[in-house]
Amino acid sequence: MMDETTLSLFVLSVSVALQVAAAIMAVRLIRVTGVQIAWILIACAILLMAVRRSITFFHIATGDFVHLPPLNIELVALFISFLMALGIALIRPLFSSIQQSKTLTEAREKNLMSMAQNASDGIWVAVDGLCVFANSSAIEIFGFEADDFMGRKTCDLMPFFVAHLSKKEEGSKKKRQLLDIHEILVCRKDGTQLPLEVLEAEVQWLGQSALMLTLRDVSERKSSQAKMKKLSGAVEQTGDSVFITNPSGRIEYLNPAFEAITGFKRSEAMGKTPNLLRSGRHDQAFYKKMWTMLKRGETFRGVLINRKKTGEIFYEEKTISPLKDEYGHTTHYISTGKDVTARTLSQERLEFLAYHDLLTHLPNRTLFLERLEHAIKRSRNAGDRLAVLFLDLDRFKNINDTLGHELGDQLLKVIAQHLVKCVRVGDTVARFGGDEFVILLEYSSSQADVSSIAKKLLDTLLNPIFIQDHELIVTGSLGISVFPKDGDNPNTLIKNADAAMYLAKDRGRNIYKFYSEEMGKRVFSRLTLETQLRRALARQEFILYYQPQIDLQEGGVSGHEALLRWDCGTSELIPPSVFIPILEETGMIVSVGEWVLKTACAQNMLWWDAGVAHTPISINLSARQFHDQDLVHKIEQILDETGLPPESLELEITESSLIEDVQKAIGIVETLSQMGVKIAIDDFGTGHSALSYLKQFKIDTLKIDKSFVSDIATDPADASIVTDIIGLAHHLDLSVIAEGVETQEQAQVLRDCHCETVQGFLYAHPLSSAQVPVFLKKVSSLI
Numbered sequence: 001m002m003d004e005t006t007l008s009l010f011v012l013s014v015s016v017a018l019q020v021a022a023a024i025m026a027v028r029l030i031r032v033t034g035v036q037i038a039w040i041l042i043a044c045a046i047l048l049m050a051v052r053r054s055i056t057f058f059h060i061a062t063g064d065f066v067h068l069p070p071l072n073i074e075l076v077a078l079f080i081s082f083l084m085a086l087g088i089a090l091i092r093p094l095f096s097s098i099q100q101s102k103t104l105t106e107a108r109e110k111n112l113m114s115m116a117q118n119a120s121d122g123i124w125v126a127v128d129g130l131c132v133f134a135n136s137s138a139i140e141i142f143g144f145e146a147d148d149f150m151g152r153k154t155c156d157l158m159p160f161f162v163a164h165l166s167k168k169e170e171g172s173k174k175k176r177q178l179l180d181i182h183e184i185l186v187c188r189k190d191g192t193q194l195p196l197e198v199l200e201a202e203v204q205w206l207g208q209s210a211l212m213l214t215l216r217d218v219s220e221r222k223s224s225q226a227k228m229k230k231l232s233g234a235v236e237q238t239g240d241s242v243f244i245t246n247p248s249g250r251i252e253y254l255n256p257a258f259e260a261i262t263g264f265k266r267s268e269a270m271g272k273t274p275n276l277l278r279s280g281r282h283d284q285a286f287y288k289k290m291w292t293m294l295k296r297g298e299t300f301r302g303v304l305i306n307r308k309k310t311g312e313i314f315y316e317e318k319t320i321s322p323l324k325d326e327y328g329h330t331t332h333y334i335s336t337g338k339d340v341t342a343r344t345l346s347q348e349r350l351e352f353l354a355y356h357d358l359l360t361h362l363p364n365r366t367l368f369l370e371r372l373e374h375a376i377k378r379s380r381n382a383g384d385r386l387a388v389l390f391l392d393l394d395r396f397k398n399i400n401d402t403l404g405h406e407l408g409d410q411l412l413k414v415i416a417q418h419l420v421k422c423v424r425v426g427d428t429v430a431r432f433g434g435d436e437f438v439i440l441l442e443y444s445s446s447q448a449d450v451s452s453i454a455k456k457l458l459d460t461l462l463n464p465i466f467i468q469d470h471e472l473i474v475t476g477s478l479g480i481s482v483f484p485k486d487g488d489n490p491n492t493l494i495k496n497a498d499a500a501m502y503l504a505k506d507r508g509r510n511i512y513k514f515y516s517e518e519m520g521k522r523v524f525s526r527l528t529l530e531t532q533l534r535r536a537l538a539r540q541e542f543i544l545y546y547q548p549q550i551d552l553q554e555g556g557v558s559g560h561e562a563l564l565r566w567d568c569g570t571s572e573l574i575p576p577s578v579f580i581p582i583l584e585e586t587g588m589i590v591s592v593g594e595w596v597l598k599t600a601c602a603q604n605m606l607w608w609d610a611g612v613a614h615t616p617i618s619i620n621l622s623a624r625q626f627h628d629q630d631l632v633h634k635i636e637q638i639l640d641e642t643g644l645p646p647e648s649l650e651l652e653i654t655e656s657s658l659i660e661d662v663q664k665a666i667g668i669v670e671t672l673s674q675m676g677v678k679i680a681i682d683d684f685g686t687g688h689s690a691l692s693y694l695k696q697f698k699i700d701t702l703k704i705d706k707s708f709v710s711d712i713a714t715d716p717a718d719a720s721i722v723t724d725i726i727g728l729a730h731h732l733d734l735s736v737i738a739e740g741v742e743t744q745e746q747a748q749v750l751r752d753c754h755c756e757t758v759q760g761f762l763y764a765h766p767l768s769s770a771q772v773p774v775f776l777k778k779v780s781s782l783i
Contacts (some may be wrong), residue, residue, distance in 0.1 A: 016698065020021065095364065096387070124216030127208050131152055137724040141196070141215055143189035195222050202269040224599040241316070241337040247330055261339050263309030268410035273638040274335070279313055281305035294333060297322055303344065315344040346724050357431040359409055360416035368438055375442050378485055386483045387450045390497035391457065394475045394509045403470060406714070410467050415474070418460045423453060437492065444499060447514070448483070454478055454512040475510035477501050479681035486515045510760070530582050532568055537592055541567050542597050544764035549737060549759045552751050557779050561759065562600035563766045584622055592635055593625040601642040601649060603769050608619045618650040621683060623657040627664070632671050646676030650701070654682050658697065666696055673698040680737070684725065696730060702729040706740020706760070713745035725752045
């Protein structure tokens with residue numbers, strides 16, 4: 001057995017080893033964890049115990065057993081050393097876990113700071129109400145320098161928000177972890193106010209409890225919301241119908257105007273398709289074309305004929321646009337519509353009048369010329385023949401003079417109906433004015449076929465017509481020209497048919513004649529007239545007369561129209577209807593028109609200088625003049641030479657002149673308007689109506705032709721048409737002049753229609769330049 005000394009030595013060795021190990025572990029623990037000074041003292045105590053045991057071990061090793069402590073005491077010391085080493089070994093993992101948690105916390109705080117610094121939103125961190133961190137976005141929001149933030153009180157920059165926090169703290173003492181998002185208004189350094197969206201949260205910031213505020217500038221969103229609110233209000237209050245559908249066409253939104261226009265309530269239309277408005281006036285091809293455009297992402301614009309809930313038809317000027325998301329996919333369709341029923345019906349009526357005779361509703365000259373032009377092209381390609389028949393009623397003027405114009409008009413209506421029944425389907429019967437009718441016969445295979453129809457037309461006139469207890473029998477003279485023998489263009493064919501018609505009259509009337517060389521005398525007579533015209537300008541045979549234009553509302557003369565006459569040495573002046581067409585056809589109208597411009601402008605300037613009149617002068621421009629490439633230069637030169645202000649010159653242009661070359665005409669009118677010259681549309685409604693182009697021109701005045709004015713006091717239809725024309729003009733911000741006013745009744749109707757200006761025999765016949773001053777002195781008594 002081991003003796004007591006050896007056992008003590010063994011116990012002592014183990015005790016020393018355990019104490020040394022405990023000391024080493026304590027030192028390592030201190031180095032790793034960085035614990036407090038108490039652990040250093042423990043380590044020292046263990047080390048001292050180890051030293052003490054080392055001394056005891058030294059005594060045993062040297063044989064000094066006198067100083068050795070008792071064995072039982074050494075065993076106790078051994079046990080204590082074991083417990084110390086065991087305790088330190090067990091504590092070390094705990095402190096390692098604490099160290100790892102601390103390291104993780106530091107990393108999180110570092111990441112939090114990095115994220116805060118790089119965040120696009122403003123980040124504000126405050127400890128005890130003082131700013132300890134603000135990223136660049138927050139600095140930019142408030143407009144301060146970076147150094148201005150550190151240590152700054154939160155309440156200095158965000159008083160409204162701090163007040164909000166105070167109320168929350170008073171209401172609840174519970175610890176806040178994450179609060180709801182709300183908005184505040186802050187004042188920037190420059191004094192401007194900025195709306196912010198704030199998210200508040202409590203965080204650990206560098207080992208301290210801190211309040212982190214995430215700040216987001218919502219000024220753009222607020223502006224967008226305000227715009228959306230304004231837009232929404234506009235859509236709700238607009239007078240135009242607005243509805244939005246999903247991609248399948250189901251209505252998801254409609255505004256009050258939709259209900260007012262269509263008669264369908266919101267509950268009746270929501271979830272339905274726009275088919276509930278279909279009138280059946282459009283075929284499937286129309287809707288297919290519309291949807292093809294929409295599916296391609298294009299906007300559809302057009303006029304739809306729809307049906308209201310009551311069944312009433314209405315015209316809607318419609319715009320339908322696809323709404324797309326950020327990926328370009330169509331999510332909805334928005335439709336806006338304006339009820340244009342009144343305007344459309346008025347335009348349709350005026351368009352009808354532009355192409356049809358007001359009295360008989362037959363095609364007028366414009367429509368006839370279009371059809372004849374088309375027929376010539378077709379016949380030329382097919383090798384066919386066609387015929388133009390010019391019919392003039394014999395002595396119709398006697399009926400008007402003896403029985404009155406009203407009965408004469410009724411007679412013309414009946415004759416028009418009879419003539420239409422005599423021709424084939426596809427042929428055209430037109431009225432050119434007065435008692436002149438022109439017929440187009442297409443697909444005419446032989447002269448015998450044409451003769452048969454011509455005879456049938458004349459025979460139908462011989463049938464008695466009963467009107468107002470009068471039995472009337474009229475005859476007619478008819479001239480015929482054939483394409484291509486007698487002409488290859490509309491004007492030539494009509495002219496030669498007209499010439500043949502006059503030959504028929506010369507041969508006894510109530511007969512028809514084909515154009516032939518026999519008409520040479522008539523042609524020769526025209527050539528003689530043309531020759532005389534060519535010398536008329538040089539011989540100073542042209543004269544200008546001036547017809548006053550009367551201000552119907554205020555009274556007085558508002559201007560004069562210059563009218564051309566020809567004094568060729570005979571007893572009477574030759575009216576323009578005789579020689580103007582020849583001037584137009586030969587091109588002499590350009591030089592004669594230039595003379596008219598110079599003479600009229602010079603005369604008006606003389607009246608200005610003499611104090612006689614300070615009113616504009618109106619001058620007609622022929623189609624050839626209007627399209628003369630030097631027109632603008634000539635007018636500028638004339639105004640410069642005469643000294644007449646441009647605003648004192650009004651140029652009257654026919655509708656057909658404007659639409660001959662629309663783009664060129666727009667440029668000419670634009671240039672003249674910029675000069676200050678006024679533009680008027682002459683004889684509105686008698687030619688090719690330019691309604692579709694009218695708004696494109698800078699026009700000042702519409703002149704209503706006398707054919708519309710003559711019966712306005714007795715015929716409600718005529719009065720209605722004139723009212724429509726005046727209304728259209730005023731809608732386009734144009735003034736109106738009515739020509740051919742001959743009675744007080746006509747003047748009163750025009751005055752009631754708010755027509756500004758009139759001219760006609762009621763007030764004055766065309767006057768010579770010497771008669772104008774005399775007339776102006778007594779004009780006040782005329783109104």
